[in-house]
Amino acid sequence: MTFLDQLNVTHPIIQAPMAGVSTPALAAAVSDAGGLGSIGVGATDAAGARAMIDTIRALTDRAFNVNVFVHATPTPDAAREAAWLHAMRPLFNAYEAEPPTGLRIIYRSFADDDAMFEMLVETAPPVVSFHFGLPDAARIKALKDAGCALIATATNLREAKAIAAAGLDAIIAQGIEAGGHRGMFDPDAADDMLGTFALTRLLVKNTSLPVIAAGGIMDGAGIRAVLDLGAVAAQLGTAFIACPESSADEAYRAALAGEAAQHTLLTKAISGRPARALANRFTAWASQTKAAVPDYPIAYDAGKALNAAAKAAGEHGFGAQWAGQGAPLSRAMPAADLVALLHRECS
Template sequence: MTELFGTDVPVVLGPFGGVSSVELTAAVSDGGGLGSYGLYGYGADAIRNTAAELKKATAKPFALNLWIPTGDEATSLPQPDFDHYVGTLKPYFDELGLPLPLMPDRYLPDYDEQVEATLEAGPAVVSFVFGVPAPELVEAAHRRGIVVVGTATTVAEAVALEAGGVDAVVASGMESGGHRVSFLKPAEESLIGTFALVPQVVDAVGIPVIAAGGIADRRGYTAARALGAEAVQVGSAFLATRESAAVPAYRAILHSPAARETVLTRALSGRLARGIPNRIIAELSERAIAPFPVQNWLTGRFRPEAAAQGNTELMSLWAGQATPLIRHDSAADVLAELLAGSPAL
């Protein structure tokens, strides 16, 4: 895996949608791993600017991550429906002192434009979630010398990704924080634990496998490698570091007893995701919510302000089930902890 990525150690930073930072991505890459940056919601210009910042921050390989459209996204809503969903969220806008949003022309940037900008940026690796990248996209990446990584939550998805020509696959267990990136079956029907999923995927495909979910220390690293994973992908432990874009209140919760409990919810985005329960999840779970990506766009109009105010009750607190194992607050220390484990039993 280190040969494939051009890295020194087989550790990958999980890409975060909305809380990726140049500083953390560069810190992981400079530490010998593969730093990753999530591009959810980024238009072409933002992608180019971010890639330029990353190349200034580190000379080491890094990955850029894209969400593949699944075809079930709500690209538009009738105005009365939009107004209804805004009305449901009005108390939160009022609480934070924000005006209600107007219906946008679009809820997400154009995917083809995102792909074009990402390939032009020339990262060492481009990774994908929510599907198999198109053959012509994989070919275009390979022509540029870019490694392509897909993400699977089931064995069938891993097999489909290998057939699609990707160079490596992330086996993402249900313990993972953030969105469940299933694409062949509903996410609720694809909840396989990391340490059951990884060896099955290793047996089913001939490409390198990266284990993700429930890995926060040397024990998880050792277990994943013993099961056949050639690398590990770690999210929450890095998210809790001072280099991440998570605000101090968010990082404090990741280091607190509150992180012992996580739930799967569609409340904040319209898609199933794992996070630490708070008031907004509890309240929205009892109401009709907008489909993805409308719900994600709507709550995204107030979640940044909640973060700025340190109001963790109105934020998305994505976190994995191994978050209580977090002991470090710097990327270098997290890397050192992971690599203190045996590469295999």
């Protein structure tokens, strides 16, 4: 029985978690349509995550995925954070706002969040996925004992082998084309920036786990291509942003449908970790600043404050508008219709 068969997923289509954009309604619609819907809970606490899981279960009886962030515990650096806020001050002042007086660790790593861990063991979602790394062996065993299938993101073969050694059930091969945060375990290590095709084939040939390809896949032709490379499924994120069930705001949707979609780029400035976004005013500023970016997610506290100040003044160019290189291929339609179309295109 294949990995997808075990989950009763009939189409080789996984909707990426996209914390802050994916919703229970989006995940449920994808799962009901035969794919695997996902939510990202890295930007909420255990109570918020439980509420999302309860909502999905009220909407569908199909399998779904819950994604958590397993980043290293950040190291506060008062001097670096003060210098970062000083560099950002002109941006705040342009919108008649003051930067924060200090920066906080706004998101806890799953590795440090006992409440999130205990809630996931109790609620036992069908799939739990890890981004930025792996939790310890005890947490992996407890989730597996609860009946959860476990998957994790790899950006290179070394990370994939660590995932296999940890006893997980599948690997997400995240190519450099992917939107949102790079799943690399160590953001300070050299990044080989492997593309989706090369990485997928590398992991298929050199690991025994099912491989899910992610990065730049927007239509059935892309899904078929990675299946031909040996992947068991494709994970698509940017393709689902324009669906009405996502929580993307109107400015994000307009940017995705406009010229900015032609110019995605990787930046650490928004959150403190490399992530691919639509070109906007924040990424333009980030490409010029010389200030050192604080650790993830400390830098995100500043970015969110700046975006809030700018939006209050009617400027929407400072948001975290994550998107992959396939962004110009985006199609706006209900999630169930998109899954059905993708399935027809790749058949």
